[in-house]
Amino acid sequence: MKLAGYARPSSLAEAYALYRDTPGSVLLGGCTLLNRREGTAALGIDLCDLGIGGVYERDGALFLGAMATFSDAEHACAPYWNGTLPKAIPALGAPLKNIITLGGTVAGRLGMSDLLTALLALDARVHLFAGGILPLETYLAGPPLRDIVTGVSVRPDIPKASFLAMRNARAGPPLLHAAVAAGDFGLRVAIGARPGRARLCPRASECAVRGGSPREAARLAAEETLLGNDMHATGEYRRMLCETLVERALLEAGL
Amino acid sequence: MKEAERETGRMKVSLFVNGKARAFEIAPGERLAHTLRENGYVSVKTGCGQGACGLCVVWADGKPVPSCSVPTARMEGKQITTLEGVEREAAEYGRLLVGEGADQCGYCAPGLVMLVLAMKRELRNPTEEEIKAYLNGNLCRCSGYYGQLRAAAKYLRGGNA
Numbered sequence: 001m002k003l004a005g006y007a008r009p010s011s012l013a014e015a016y017a018l019y020r021d022t023p024g025s026v027l028l029g030g031c032t033l034l035n036r037r038e039g040t041a042a043l044g045i046d047l048c049d050l051g052i053g054g055v056y057e058r059d060g061a062l063f064l065g066a067m068a069t070f071s072d073a074e075h076a077c078a079p080y081w082n083g084t085l086p087k088a089i090p091a092l093g094a095p096l097k098n099i100i101t102l103g104g105t106v107a108g109r110l111g112m113s114d115l116l117t118a119l120l121a122l123d124a125r126v127h128l129f130a131g132g133i134l135p136l137e138t139y140l141a142g143p144p145l146r147d148i149v150t151g152v153s154v155r156p157d158i159p160k161a162s163f164l165a166m167r168n169a170r171a172g173p174p175l176l177h178a179a180v181a182a183g184d185f186g187l188r189v190a191i192g193a194r195p196g197r198a199r200l201c202p203r204a205s206e207c208a209v210r211g212g213s214p215r216e217a218a219r220l221a222a223e224e225t226l227l228g229n230d231m232h233a234t235g236e237y238r239r240m241l242c243e244t245l246v247e248r249a250l251l252e253a254g255l
Numbered sequence: 256m257k258e259a260e261r262e263t264g265r266m267k268v269s270l271f272v273n274g275k276a277r278a279f280e281i282a283p284g285e286r287l288a289h290t291l292r293e294n295g296y297v298s299v300k301t302g303c304g305q306g307a308c309g310l311c312v313v314w315a316d317g318k319p320v321p322s323c324s325v326p327t328a329r330m331e332g333k334q335i336t337t338l339e340g341v342e343r344e345a346a347e348y349g350r351l352l353v354g355e356g357a358d359q360c361g362y363c364a365p366g367l368v369m370l371v372l373a374m375k376r377e378l379r380n381p382t383e384e385e386i387k388a389y390l391n392g393n394l395c396r397c398s399g400y401y402g403q404l405r406a407a408a409k410y411l412r413g414g415n416a
Binding site for chain 2: 001002003004005006007008028030031032034035036041044046048091092093094095096098099170171
């Protein structure tokens with residue numbers, strides 16, 4: 001995608017006003033997806049000067065700023081959640097990890113995103129400049145918003161969590177992800193790369209909470225999740241993967 | 256963009272390339288790889304144009320980035336380093352690459368060299384797994400990677416086998 005104009009606002013309010021008032025404008029986060037889009041945007045609004053990077057504890061939660069890169073998150077999140085988040089950062093090599101941003105990943109809502117599946121299980125909240133704070137599942141299920149993602153927050157005290165992905169090659173596209181987490185919020189099972197956006201599996205979660213076996217919960221997850229075909233795998237293959245990955249994730253997390 | 260720049264559809268940016276202050280006139284969405292190559296830094300090449308092949312890697316304030324995906328305008332005031340700025344170190348790693356028979360066509364070499372040199376600054380005594388993880392995304396169609404990995408391991412250990 002080409003840009004007809006470029007703006008580098010110094011405040012979130014200025015960036016939001018530009019984005020809201022300029023038809024055909026795009027937000028510039030990590031910019032890795034920009035080259036994959038066709039056409040010309042009227043204005044590229046660069047978010048790099050807004051001070052919304054970094055990973056830090058705030059108001060009892062770990063806050064991951066929208067402009068924090070995968071490299072930032074990989075290092076800063078290693079001590080949290082049983083090391084689940086670094087496992088959900090794909091093997092992309094150092095240069096891409098240095099530019100891909102968490103905000104771009106959340107706002108992009110890509111089905112193949114490992115990170116979104118893990119964050120969904122971890123009961124993450126999406127912070128929007130104008131729209132307030134939304135649960136990630138609400139944000140993912142809703143229509144695209146003309147708003148700016150300022151960050152994502154996750155409570156730091158989630159002792160049991162796990163993320164697993166199936167790939168044909170280490171750096172290849174995921175065929176399926178499974179993430180589980182248990183904390184004050186209960187137990188959450190999330191499936192991603194269905195190939196659609198990540199979704200929660202409420203029946204599987206309920207089964208595991210009731211004391212059902214990991215195998216039974218995994219079977220329910222495969223049953224209740226819409227798993228489709230794409231060039232990487234069939235829905236039928238994904239169902240088999242789903243049972244295996246969810247069971248292993250539950251066992252790995254000690255659930 | 257300033258008003259005058261809006262009229263011409265071009266904008267000015269100032270960066271430090273290999274330690275020297277440079278000013279460029281660019282299109283608003285121009286990527287760094289394009290700006291550098293058009294201004295004589297010919298080690299920077301665009302391959303996939305999507306940040307996935309590692310051919311265009313340069314350092315921005317010391318960190319390796321895929322320059323094909325980075326808007327030049329965002330780099331205002333930053334220190335950019337291309338292969339031309341680290342020739343002596345590059346030659347040292349280059350000798351090890353040749354010694355391992357991993358130079359082959361050489362098309363991917365500038366990106367690879369920039370990554371290996373960055374790794375030397377960033378990681379201390381990396382394991383083979385860490386080296387592979389760091390270099391992931393630097394694609395080579397000739398060598399099969401093992402010669403490059405052996406050369407990288409030797410270079411990181413100070414040039415010894």
